[in-house]
Amino acid sequence: MAQWNPWHGCTKISEGCRNCYVYRIDSRHGRDSREVCRTGDFDLPLRRRRDGRYKIASGETVYTCFSSDFLLDAADEWRPEAWKMIRRRSDLHFFIITKRIDRLAQVAPADWGDGYPNVTLCCTVENQDRADYRLPLYLAAPVRRKIIVCEPLLGALNLAPYLAYPAIMQVIAGGESGPHARPCRYEWVLDLRRQCVEAGVPFVFKQTGACFVKEGRTYAVPRSEQHAQARKAGIDYLPVRADDEMPYRTGSTLPILPDTLFPADTLPGTPSRKK
Numbered sequence: 001m002a003q004w005n006p007w008h009g010c011t012k013i014s015e016g017c018r019n020c021y022v023y024r025i026d027s028r029h030g031r032d033s034r035e036v037c038r039t040g041d042f043d044l045p046l047r048r049r050r051d052g053r054y055k056i057a058s059g060e061t062v063y064t065c066f067s068s069d070f071l072l073d074a075a076d077e078w079r080p081e082a083w084k085m086i087r088r089r090s091d092l093h094f095f096i097i098t099k100r101i102d103r104l105a106q107v108a109p110a111d112w113g114d115g116y117p118n119v120t121l122c123c124t125v126e127n128q129d130r131a132d133y134r135l136p137l138y139l140a141a142p143v144r145r146k147i148i149v150c151e152p153l154l155g156a157l158n159l160a161p162y163l164a165y166p167a168i169m170q171v172i173a174g175g176e177s178g179p180h181a182r183p184c185r186y187e188w189v190l191d192l193r194r195q196c197v198e199a200g201v202p203f204v205f206k207q208t209g210a211c212f213v214k215e216g217r218t219y220a221v222p223r224s225e226q227h228a229q230a231r232k233a234g235i236d237y238l239p240v241r242a243d244d245e246m247p248y249r250t251g252s253t254l255p256i257l258p259d260t261l262f263p264a265d266t267l268p269g270t271p272s273r274k275k
Helices: 021-028 079-088 101-107 128-140 186-199 223-233
Strands: 002-004 061-064 093-098 119-124 146-150 168-174 203-207 211-214 217-220
Touching: 101 119, 101 128, 119 128, 128 146, 168 186, 186 203, 186 211, 203 223
Parallel strands: 002 061, 061 093, 093 119, 119 146, 146 168, 168 203
Antiparallel strands: 211 217
């Protein structure tokens, strides 16, 4: 896994941005996250070692622009060159998450077509309002590899109308991090999983968030345990797909923590993917 942040900084556009981790981290260092700047790692995908090999080895997944939004308007002057690097490094897989899917038509490169095959462009939806605005645009957008990211999950979501489309490869859910995190309720997560199982769409519970509500109890979950506790819930739904190209899976090497949130959760058997 590699990370590439070609620019840094962003502007808040919806409820999911309220407690943005980039703003939180920047504030510790006296930086203004609203100031968007090109980073020193802008050309990282093309950098080589002394022996001539690329610093990012062939076959890596590159988590792209996680300190900004790749489709941010303030980065319009730099994005064409970034697209060229992505196209040139066709041996890498670029994993991008955006809240600005409504800008893709304006900023996609001329040769984008149905999307570059080495790009997964995910769409974030944090509540029903943003789901109903962004997902119709996302489904219509020319993107080859589509994943819906419900993070931070701020309420119950009905994604059923959108999961009926075979273009959706996966749904990822997770709570909000940070000292001011809003609650993520386990029943919301389970309901998303149910919708995915019924539609035959893979589902990953990525993290609990810092404020997690389960069976009427509210838990303050340390950052170090949020991913591991989600994995311990054991609710990921990863059916075998014909294309089986899901770029995000929970890692088998994550530690199993003592029984705190999920001491003995069990789930009924799940049906196989619909034909």
